[in-house]
Amino acid sequence: MIRFLVSRIIQGLVVIFAVITITFTLSKLVPGGAVRNERNVTEEARKAQEEYYGLNKPWLVQLGLQLKHYATLDLPDSYHYKGRGVDEIIASGFPVSAAVGVAALLIALAIGVPLGALAALRPNTLEDRASTFAATLGICTPSMVLGPLIAMLFGLKLRWFNVAGWFDSSDWVLPALTLGIIYSAYIARLTRGSLRETLAQEFIRTARAKGSSETSVVFLHAMKLASLPVLNYLGPAAAGLLTGSFIVETIFQLPGLGQFFIAAATNGDHQLTIAISTFYAALIVGFNLLVDILQAVLNPRIRLQA
């Protein structure tokens, strides 16, 4: 267990430093720099700024400085939002993305798992067909179509919620609903497939043979194993959800991390681009690790291997 954790943490650090290096290199390739793009800047002022951010140094030195910033957790300032550290900006955008993401995840589980379980328990019935069809439909509806439709229905027609923005305490509902419906479709499909496979296994027959009730067979014995593929999918999906889908934040104009990232990438705010990419990478690494540990806890056959 400890060997596993150490090896995974080292692997995670490799990912994070690779991401810093790659985003740094990519952002150096973006035409025009942060300082160069600004108008009405005298040559001297520009030089002074480049000096301040260390932009006049050779590439490798700059990369070294970047890595040092992250290694010592002393994060640099944004180019665009003068005087604000990139960590401050992430701290302002992440709660928005996280609020929508957590709500979406809960909605997705609340719809997806029962729908998939229902289909798996009554194979080839009308319920199975209907729920499978609904799930397939959900998978094939892109968020950029579903989002505007939801905004139109609940925002413009029914006027239950704001169409866009982040002002009222209920503004997370529509974006979370959009993401939740789409992810629930995947979850329903995975649940159905893995629950059916699990129910056909020997240990289920054993459980039935020793007289367990059907409820206990399904929920205590089968669900535990059947949830593994769902968990496996949830690792990357949760990281994606929490960091906020770029699309949904654009549709509903939420000041989340995705919006900051797109703005930073197009403005040439490289410090922020690097910081947000690194933050995403850290989240993905963290969630994957969490999922692996949970899987080992749920399935005694899985051993954590370094």
Next chain:
Amino acid sequence: MSSTPAQSLSPLRAAWQRLMRQRLNAWAFWFLVVLVVLCGIGPELSPYDQSEQNLELKATNPSIAHWLGTDPLGRDMLTRILHGGRVSLEVGLLATAVASIMGVFYGMISGLAGGRIDSAMMRIVDILYAFPFINFVILLMVIVGREFWLIFVAIGAVEWLTMARVVRGQVLALKNLEFIIAARASGAGFWHIVWKHLLPNVTGPVIIYASLTVPGVMLLEAALSFLGLGIQPPDASWGVLIREGANSMETYPWLLLYPGVFFSATLLALNLLGDGLRDAFDPKSMSQQ
């Protein structure tokens, strides 16, 4: 091998027959054929150009002259949707081709090499899995901007990881089977074994996974175009059209609805076909369901 006794069918032919026996799969297949033909020749047959504006007309409902109406700039929607479909399908197919070639090569080498090389190569894939690729793609879009073909390369370069894993698994399972050992024992060269024995046997999984990659890639392209980072107007892809439709949905909801329906129907057909192919190549999984 084949489920139909007494006649010898190649595995591909047998899989094809199993695929088309399901009515839903056949529908999905013919829908895609019709769509490809329409998107291929439709924009040429149409009396309008996809970017031809008619500012007097503005947005109109469907009519005999404009079967799906026009957008606020008076452009013919049907022509634009078919043209956009062509762009989206091209991106989907080309990026999938890039991803498949990369994945097959990588997986094949990893699986054949085995041992240390294999575990090092797979460790690299593990590490790449944790990358926030959407960020890289967005940055790449900002860098290469309006270069259409680079979009496929960027997207394809992201999507090969799972393909590599699938192929490697298959190669690992195959390479110690008797027929490969027999081929080696009878003096077959390395490339002969790869070409004649391994490649045909990984075709099935590659086709299945590729067919499931196409909709994923199309979604990614649409997402980028929707964010204003992919295909640039006045050129159209389904992502661009959906973006334009979403901007004017209050007044002209059909501008969102039409491209949305086309896009969803295509994704549905591709997904059905992908699932169908999986069942067709692996009769075991079908009998379970």
